[in-house]
Amino acid sequence: MMRKKMSTNSIKTTILLALFAGFSFTSCSDDDENPEVVNEEEVITTMNVTLSATGTETITLTSQDLDGDGPNAPEVNVSGNLSASTVYSGSIELLNETETPAEDITVEVEEEGDEHQFIFVTSGSVASTAYSDEDANGNPIGIEFTLTTGEAGTGTIQITLRHEPKKPNDGTLADAGGETDIVQIFTVTVE
Amino acid sequence: MRTYAIALFAIIAACNINAQDCKSILIGEVIDFHDNTPLQFATILITGSTKSATTDSSGKFRIENLCDGVMELEIYHDECKTKLMTVLIDGDTFLKISLEHHLEELHEVKIIGSTIKNNTNSALEQSLNLNTIEQYSSQSLGDALKEIAGVSSLNTGANIVKPTIHGLNGSRVLVLNDGVRMQDMEWGEEHAPNIDINGSGTIAVIKGAAALQYGGDAIGGVIVMEQPKTREKDTLFGKTVVNGVSNGRGGNISSEITKSLENGVFIKAQGSYKKLGDRETPNYVLSNTGSNEKAAQINFGKLLFNWGVNVKYSFFKSDLAILRASHIGNVDDLIRSINNQEPETINPFTYNIESPRQEVTHHIGSFNFYKRFQGVGKWNIQYDFQNNRRFEYDIRVGDDADKASIDLDLTTHTVTTDFKWDSKYEYKLHLGAMGRYQDNFANPATGVRRLIPDYSKFDFGVFFIGEYRFSDNLIADGGIRYDYNRIDAKKFYRTSRWEEREYDTEFQDLVIDDLGTQLLVNPVLSYHNISGTLGMEYQVDNSSKLRFNYALGQRAPNPSELFSDGLHHSASRIELGDLRIANETSHKFSLSKEVNYDMWGFTIEPYANFLTDFILLEPTGVEYTIRGAFPVWSYRQTSARLLGIDLSLYSNLWDNWKTNHKFSLVKGKDLDFDNALINMPAANFRNRLSFIKPKWNNFEISVESNYVFRQNEYPADIIVFSPEQQQDVLLKINTSPPAYHLLSAYTKVQFPIGIKNQLQVGLTVSNLLNAEYRDYLNRQRYFADDLGRNITLQLNFKY
Known part of the structure; x- marks a missing residue:
């Protein structure tokens, strides 16, 4: 008899406590405030490469990925054909277009020039590239460069921005190491 | 002091009474406190005299020729705590004495799942004792647990060790820290349990979901860490353990002190500090792999047999560096790392902890x-509070260089209560309920899109477990549990991701705000889980025992499985959860045969685990961004089957010599795709030879060989397009590293210092031959070798 009383009592207590716990918890979970949105700052959405030479049309190479790490692949665009056997002076602009107005990331890369370098890899009718800028230590960055085309045909130019590469390096990706901030391949026609 | 006074009083009384006529008789009965059954062979001694008696089979005793007056009795029983009591003899006196039956006490410890080898629970259960825990004092919980057959770990380097039981880890392995279920973001592969191994007295592992009182979702198993019980005794004791560690050029110190009083009041304090620099492989420094840990706890209360109050607060903080070379930019970097077989960054040794790193703080009250x-039984009620704050720092540039990329604040309140009817010999019943509220806050100040969203979660559970003893040889147990989980999250999705996942056709009504490129979504998801267990234990004869257990476990998906979305910088992969993921169910059958002879013994534990809607994370392809291509890891559900066996064998064939042998094998299969499951531990074989000579200051020396086979069953590698190479290449992201063999040695000796103090000196050398190896279950195997030789010198001072 005694036992029965004890056990029913404890069951009651248990249920009461559980109900109490449940009640107090649900009552404090009402949180109608919406979380604050995060618009990523360091994202580079866009790379604009301008190639110009006297007497020819200025060509822009664009890679734009507005959803960043989202599922959509970058949109790559080449504005026109390059002229054969021409030395173009090139410059690179990096933007974060998720912000309005767009943030210019090139400035940051320039300021931290000793920690960054663009590496160029060419093939086919794109003959070579050369650096025309320097960081504080006299090593190339690659925001400003020259590009020399060869004979008519098709070619590719791959532009990679490496963060914390080995500097100085021999200009190859393998030797530079570091981490890739951007990489894009452009296929161009040389005529 | 009180004892002394009573004794003094008894002596004085005895002196006075000498002259009197001493003809009184004391008749008594000694019974078990729990079930009022008589206790035979209890000895009753009258202190200060030679008079004593022993109880008969009905628990009765009789002492004649006593003088009237107050006297003190001491009651002994083999299986009980000795009891002292004073009685007034006034003529013939009858006395009923109830003893706290020690066996019953053991039994209770066992139900909680601790030190004492489990005798009635039908599940597979094994534990580590204090000596083993102390041996691993400078390492982590996951390292120590590998001593148990069937337990392995999923590592991220040497610092982050996630225990894996029978091939399963993460949310499927529940960690119970002194009665508190850890809520420390166990969902992430690179999230280790936030526990200091030095804070526990015993650690038990229940392989499977059979321990329903803790939760029905422990499909892998339960790890139960407990404090040693304090005794109702006036005492002050403590210990200090100091370790010097060669690999990492650091060490740790852990100290604890306990004061307990005869009235059950106790207070205990413990603290640990650990610092290690960069770890090293046989050939190079693992740059940025240092660690820094601080832990403290204070525990006080009054623990009596009849009732008790226990209040505890513990704190744990770890600052862990993550291998610099494992932070990669994109899939080309990963291809390079896998092909190079040497890390990209090797710097000179340092104690500095740089990004990438984690900083985690965990509080429990x-x-x-x-x-x-x-x-009747015992009623228990508990409230616990936990706060887990996790910062993950990535390599960032500019103004954000010192800003965390992940900043999560997880707060949990839990109330549990249960009642255990344990007074009957034939059966025991256990009924309980749990209520939990959890809130996660993801700080937007990181400037990085949240990997895990803000959410609030409510859990409720009830369980009922019974145990019936058919005979002295056969015990059956069974139980059922119901859990309800409700998660209310507010998450921002990229509009492109929302559409790519086709959520817009199914979940569009969950959208509460459209910000153009991002959508704010409010999923409220509920899950009902039923779990149960049924088992039996049969004592075949004096030396062998047979156990069978069936456990049904059901687990609701965790926030990571539901909501992960985006680039996980520290892992350089895009992780994708799925809102459609439902709860997973496990049916596990396990059998165990245990045989113990004088000279040798063995245990065989085969098991089969059939999982429906098993949730797994695996590489599924690549996604292209302006930063290059990234491997995509997606969660999906499938039917799976795990078959495994754990074998252990020991022998004591010669005096002072002992051998131990363990073998574990598990095979995981994805039944829907007829393919191997990812991240299944490879078969491994451990053999130890020990020489123990107690006469030489408890001298012990042992050599252990650990052979880890190559994991031959892994999912197919994936083919990805490499922008750098302008072609499709095979990314060997699943291929397992070769088999390896590690030798280790251990020796210790104890020296008494004074009467009560003791110093133990131990020396451990792991990876004795400095072997180069990589482990399949180390997420950094793509980037660097595992640890080289490590020498640990330990001083363990007990006072």
Whole structure:
């Protein structure tokens, strides 16, 4: 008899406590405030490469990925054909277009020039590239460069921005190491 | 002091009474406190005299020729705590004495799942004792648990060690820290349990979901860490363990002190500090792999047999560096790392902890009360509070260089209560309920899109477990549990991701705000889980035992499985959860045969685990961004089957020599795709030879060989397009590293210092031959070798 009383009592207590716990918890979970949105700052959405030479049309190479790490692949665009056997002076602009107005990331890369370098890899009718800028230590960055085309045909130019590469390096990706901030391949026609 | 006074009083009384006529008789009965059954062979001694008696089979005793007056009795029983009591003899006196039956106490410890080898629970259960825990004092919980057959770990380097039981880890392995279920973001592969191994007295592992009182979702198993019980005794004791570690050029110190009083009041304090620099492989430094850990706890209360109150607070903080070379930019970097077989970054040794790194703080506060009702059982109620704050720092540039990329604040409140009817010999019943509220806050100040969203979660559970003893040889147990989980999240999705996942056709009504490129979504998801267990234990004869257990486990998906979305910088992969993921179910059958002879013994534990809607994370392809291509890891559900066996064998064939042998094998299969499951531990074989000579200051020396086979069953590698190479290449992201063999040695000796103090000196050398190896279950195997030789010198001072 005694036992029965004890056990029913404890069951009651248990249920009461559980109900109490449940009640107090649900009552404090009402949180109608919406979380604050995060618009990523360091994202580079866009790379604009301008190639110009006297007497020819200025060509822009664009890679734009507005959803960043989202599922959509970058949109790559080449504005026109390059002229054969021409030395173009090139410059690179990096933007974060998720912000309005767009943030210019090139400035940051320039300021931290000793920690960054663009590496160029060419093939086919794109003959070579050369650096025309320097960081504080006299090593190339690659925001400003020259590009020399060869004979008519098709070619590719791959532009990679490496963060914390080995500097100085021999200009190859393998030797530079570091981490890739951007990489894009452009296929161009040389005529 | 009180004892002394009573004794003095008894002596004085005895002196006075000498002259009197001493003809009184004391008749008594000694019974078990729990079930009022008589206790035979209890000895009753009258202190200060030679008079004593022993109880007969009905628990009765009789002492004649006593003088009237107050006297003190001491009651002994083999299986009980000695009891002292004073009685007034006034003529013939009858006395009923109830003893706290020690066996019953053991039994209770066992139900909680601790030190004592489990005798009635039908599940597979093994534990580590204090000596083993102390041996691993400078390492982590996951390292120590590998001593148990069937337990392995999923590592991220040497610092982050996630215990894996029978091939399963993460949310499927529940960690119970002194009665508190850890809520420390166990969902992430690179999230280790936030526990200091030095804070526990015993660690038990229940392989499977059979321990329903802790949760029905422990499909892998339960790890139960407990404090040693304090005794109702006036005492002050403590210990300090100091380790010097060669690999990492650091060490740790852990100290604890306990004060307990005869009235059950106790206070205990413990603290640990650990610092290690960069770890090293046989050939190079693992740059940025240092660690820094601080832990402290304070525990006080009053623990009596009848009732008790226990209040505890514990703190744990770890700052862990993550291998610099494992932070990669994109899939080309990963291809390079896998092909190079040497890390990209090797710097000189340093103690500095740089990005990438993690900084995690965990607080636990708990209040526990229990009351025992004589002849009925024990009622227990507990409230616990936990706060887990996790920062993950990535390599960032500019103004954000010192800003965390992940900043999560997880707060949990839990109330549990249960009642255990344990007074009957034939059966025991256990009924309980749990209520939990959890809130996660993801700080937007990181400037990085949240990997895990803000959410609030409510859990409720009830369980009922019974145990029936058919005979002295056969015990059956069974139980059922119901859990309800409700998660209310507010998450921002990229509009492109929302559409790519086709959520817009199914979940569009969950959208509460459209910000153009991002959508704010409010999923409220509920899950009902039923779990159960049924088992039996049969004592075949004096030396062998057979156990069978079936456990049904059901687990609701965790926030990571549901909501992960985006680039996980520290892992350089895009992780994708799925809102459609439902709860997973496990049916596990396990059998165990245990045989113990004088000279040798063995245990065989085969098991089969059939999982429906098993949730797994695996590489599924690549996604292209302006930063290059990234491997995509997606969660999906499938039917799976795990078959495994754990074998252990020991022998004591010669005096002072002992051998131990363990073998574990598990095979995981994805039944829907007829393919191997990812991240299944490879078969491994451990053999130890020990020489123990207690006469030489408890001298012990042992050599252990650990052979880890190559994991031959892994999912197919994936083919990805490499922008750098302008072609499709095979990314060997799943291929397992070769088999390896590690030798280790251990020796110790104890020296008494004074009467009560003791110093133990131990020396451990792991990876004795400095072997180069990589482990399949180390997420950094793509980037660097595993640890080289490590020498640990340990001083363990007990006072």
